[in-house]
Amino acid sequence: MNQRRPYRSFVSYIDRSREYYAAQGYSQPYTWAHHDDAPFTPLKKPLSECRVGLVTTAGKMEAEAEGQGRRKIRELYALAANPAPRRMFTADLFWDKGATHTDDVDSFLPLNRLSEYAAARRIGSVSARFYGVPTDYSQGRTSLRDAPQILEWCREDGVDALLLSAL
């Protein structure tokens, strides 16, 4: 349907969150990562021969975290991808709890969908593990501590390409 609008349609979370936290009395806005350039690595072999991994910002399901609605420590982890977990811990993450839910893990961590593509030979295989990386206020921790660990796990698992799903 052809429409005309005097505004952009997609939500700017940078604008929205800045105004929201300012209204809560936080005078110093969060400064988001910005880069003028972006690195790029082409796929080195056909997709049908690639082992594909998944990275999520969701946490492991733990009874203590579930009871408290938050994790004591947001940790990096690698977990078995098969069978796919039926639940993940998302209560302490930044998502729209008024509009949707995260009861279907494949809506944000699509291990079952990826397995279907492996069965159909669209990809070579799914990595034996998937990887969890916490969203962190500190961009330094993400870049210097978390990202190198994810890379190391991917190399151990023979991963050729990665899907990163940000909740």
Added chain:
Amino acid sequence: MSLVARHLEENGMPTVVLGSARDIVEECGVARFVFTDFPLGNPCGKPWDTKMQHSIVGTALDLLARAWMPRTTVQTPFRWGNEEWRVAFMRVDDSNREALARAGEERRHQQAEAKKGDGYRQGKS
């Protein structure tokens, strides 16, 4: 998540980010991005809609194979349906301004108490 993707790309690992916060991912700058214009929470398709999830993951795989330069964004064709979430999420207006200010005070108070206590690490959520 975008910073992790950048590190992996810099070290020879092809990546594709799936997400619904377009401005955050594009400001950071990633190699490949599949954008679905949904409320935050289901970047790989609506809950229980396996057909949609299959399509979005397929788009991500296509992009892995076919993108030839960084900052390639593909937007999937799906609509959430009810569009009220666009204005409702993190809304600030006269109806909630006072409540938000109070909630901020309360949160800072709790954080100060937690620091005195067992020292929860405060990550940005």
